[in-house]
Amino acid sequence: MDEITKKIMNGIDEYYQSSEKKFIPGVTRIQFGGSVFDAAEVKGVVASLLDGWLARGKLTDQFERGLAELVGSKETALVNSGSSALMLAWGALKSPKVPYHLKDGDEIITSALTHVATVNSILHNNLKPVLIDADWTYDINPDLIEGAITKKTRGILPMHFLGNPCKMDKIMDIAKKNNLFVVEDSCDAFPAKYDGKKVGTFGDMGSASFYVAHLLTLAEGGAVFYDNPLYGTLVKSLRDWGRSCPCTICKMHEDPTYKCPSRFENIGKGELENYDSRYMFTNVGYNLRTTEMQAAFGLEQLKKVPEFIKIRERNFNFYKKELEKSGFIKFPEVYKKAEPIWFAVPLTITESAPFKRKELVEFLESKRIETRPFFAGLITQQPAYKNVELKVHGDLPVTKYTKDNSFFLGCYQGITEEMASYVVDSFNEFFKKY
Ligand SMILES: Cc1ncc(COP(=O)(O)O)c(C=O)c1O
Incomplete structure (x- = not known):
């Protein structure tokens, strides 16, 4: 078996060593963005396939930790796109578990110079986008935010346009003064910095997209960055059908013999007493998960x-x-x-x-x-x-x-x-x- 695996991996190396791409002016397409990868990513994916575990597992946990290190957040939750990351972040802030949580119709101020995914993340959560102008950084004009605040304003969604960080000190000052939530659309920008701090880590939550045009890719994918573990629990629950599982990282992935103490014992009294918490649902969620193959690909991309x-x-x-x-x-x-x-x-x-x-x-x-x-x-x-x-x-x-x-x-x-x-x-x- 080991010999066959070695042959497969050597074959992949040979393929990439012999496949040189030549630039032909006027013929080769110069893309606005695209994936760059080699034998390392392909071998990673093949190894994960041969390992036989296809759904989220230890490589996903490893990738989430690597990503947190890269962006400087305490934790990250891997999801299937940047659009999902933003939608889940606002969704989590609507949970009654969050103090002063958002409610239907609350207003979120964002830039009119935008991506549809940015605005859709507000709309899909029954919140109301309030569009203000950008300045010549193409980011939200921070001088216009306060003028747009009404009694219904509950959040700000700054998008770091094409990688150019927003004026986060001013935005966070306004948010603090007015008790507003902040979700950063850092899909194009992570891990760019503002005042020495990585974008995506200023607000309540930040986001990443791993579509092929982005800094690093998993083909498709996204992530939510956060420090507050409650946000992690909610985002992951909403991502996973609304499941109640409380752990950020499931220990059963790393050790199949591990006996989870929360699985049957922690579910509380009532109709679901003794039910399996893996199938208890505390949110009306989605399935916005990724595969282990994507994480295998991403782990190699992170190094680059x-x-x-x-x-x-x-x-x-x-x-x-x-x-x-x-x-x-x-x-x-x-x-x-x-x-x-x-x-x-x-x-x-x-x-x-x-x-x-x-x-x-x-x-x-x-x-x-x-x-x-x-x-x-x-x-x-x-x-x-x-x-x-x-x-x-x-x-x-x-x-x-x-x-x-x-x-x-x-x-x-x-x-x-x-x-x-x-x-x-x-x-x-x-x-x-x-
Ligand atoms: C600024 C911005 N936000 C959100 C998204 C959505 O990301 P995804 O394509 O991964 O859904 C994109 C996509 O490129 C984007 O550029």
Whole structure:
């Protein structure tokens, strides 16, 4: 058996050693984001499959702990997407077990410059999004938050746009002063820092997405970051159908002979006395779990995070240095205390530029350079939200301008220096016409 396993693993090594990808300008697609992995991840997944345990298990526990270490939260809960992470975080805050918990119709202030998943996490919990404008960091404008607070306001949802940290000291001061919950959409940004502290750890809970375009990937996946163990219990319960199991990490995963004292004894008196707590439900939950194969993949990705961050930084800085010169393109502002980790490169066409975004984007796409608009643009204009009650506070000039004049470009770890030079040359070829 060991010999066969060795052969399989050696075969995977050989495959990756012999499969070199060559960049062909104008032919190879330069993606806005993508997965970068090699034999290590594939061997990890194969080993987990051969081990025979497919559902959440010891590798998932290990990955959750590694992630907590990376982001600096006490614990994390692995879920199947960033969207689920945000939805579960607000869901947990609606539990009567949370002091001064949220109730239907409570208002949550968030940026109008947003991803649908961010706003949906509020709506799916019967809460009410209140949209205010972003500033030129493309994050929620902290100076507008207090003006949007009403008697119904109970929370703030700052989204660290494309990896650029929000002004978290000011946001947390406002939240404390007004007794507001804070859930951070750090899906694009973890483990970027603000004032030396990792984003996703300022508020009550933070979030991660592990979709392929993100810093590290599990193909699909997400996580909730938290320090308060009550949040962990609630998020995990909601994730797991609403199960009552109280432990954050199930010891039975690590030791199948372990006899759990909470399983039959701790269930209390009443109709369910002596029932198995693994099938007792204290919340109306979902199934938003991941597989052990994803954790196996993620454990190898975690080791590569420092290298991935360096490449993103190198590409972003190169683009900034080369593209800003034209005067046609504006890069995002960054708060003094912020240390971004760029998900992608947000670009805004200046008012004086003699061309429209569509012309530039079409040119870049013809060169096989992928672009994307700023997520939802102005979400109130999206067909799905025409009949949804979204409260808008103010005129939203930044969101409106970026909706028509901004886009983003890849800087992820799959973009080599050769590719980045090709991207800059392509921009210059376009600019030459003006
Ligand atoms: C800012 C932001 N929030 C939430 C999400 C949702 O994450 P997922 O795709 O894992 O559901 C994304 C997706 O990329 C995102 O960019």
